[in-house]
Amino acid sequence: MTRYDFLKSLGFTGAALMAALTSCVHDDDSVVNALTISPTDSGTITQPTTSTTSSGTTTQPTSSTTGSSTDLSTITNRLLTINLSTATALKTVGGYIAQSGIVVAQVSAGTYVAVTQTCSHEPQKAIIFNKTVFYCTKHGARFDLTGKGLNSFGSRGLTVYKVATDGTTLIVYS
Known part of the structure; x- marks a missing residue:
């Protein structure tokens, strides 16, 4: 309908x-096709068409992974721990998962960004990742990889969390 x-x-x-x-x-709003998750396999995603920011450029994330020598045991204030071998959606660039109120996306090979799943436009858990931007499926708010709003609905921005990985485990922390 x-x-x-x-x-x-x-x-x-x-x-x-x-x-x-x-x-x-x-x-300044645009339509972004959302990712579709198969109901039979929550790890299978169908990629949408590519979209660009209003300026035509992609911003690099402020929160990304570190190399395989990272000692994850020293990280405090953990919000989420993800086993990368079982998180099939995070195995491809553009894939994302939403878990425990946090959206984690692989934005480029080996680089992950984590943001709150709650949109700042209206507090609903509707944020997804769409290849180059985070997107609210309720009203179309768009955010770059640093959490900055890209249209009027996203003007308040998103909370971006720190992430670290050793190649097999990904930690989201504050």
Whole structure:
């Protein structure tokens, strides 16, 4: 069901229907196809089409992995521990997982970024990763890899967490 059909089914007509249809749309917003997770295999993802930021450039993340010599036992304030051998979605660039209120994505070969899953536009757990940006599936807020908002809905930004890996385990911490 489209948004138009939904609003019509609620009884919106005429000017009220047009006002409701245009109330959440801004010129700098764009449509981003969301990743689809297969219901039979939560590790299988279907990649969407590529999108770019409004400036046409991709920002490098401030939070990335460190080399295989990282001693993970020294990390305090752990928020999430992920076994990379079982996290199949994180084995490919562009893949992501959402777990314990955190979205972790592999943004380039061996580089991971972790952000809060709760959107700053409206506090709903709707953040996903879409190849180059984090995206809210509820209202279209977009965020770069540093958590900076890329459109009006994302203007408040996202919390970005620190990540470290030894190649087999990934730790998200604050």
